[in-house]
Amino acid sequence: MSVDIEVPDQGRLAGLRASLSEDFATQTTRLKELTEISADTGDPGEAHNRAALVAATRHNLEQITGALRRIAEGSYGRCEKCTGPIPAERLEVLPHARFCVPCQQKHKG
Structure with missing residues (x-):
């Protein structure tokens, strides 16, 4: 999926929003299933996993929620640190990306 940052294509953003919403539903179901598992097998490794x-x-739900919020606010595709555009290629790989690559490297470092 390609995302044009300078002139947001509403169709693409709508598709992205739908995809993220679907991912949100899937992750919410997964979280519910994981938290409802109450069978304690006594295996500390299983509990840790x-x-x-x-x-x-x-964490995935937080990332998805953040991306959906940025789409709704109109700030999707802009770096939260420098406010520069996040390249479409990065957003295709990481649709929840909050930072451009240089700012992400500074943030992690």
């Missing part, structure tokens, strides 16, 4: 899956799923 389940906790890691719950944390990863919550």
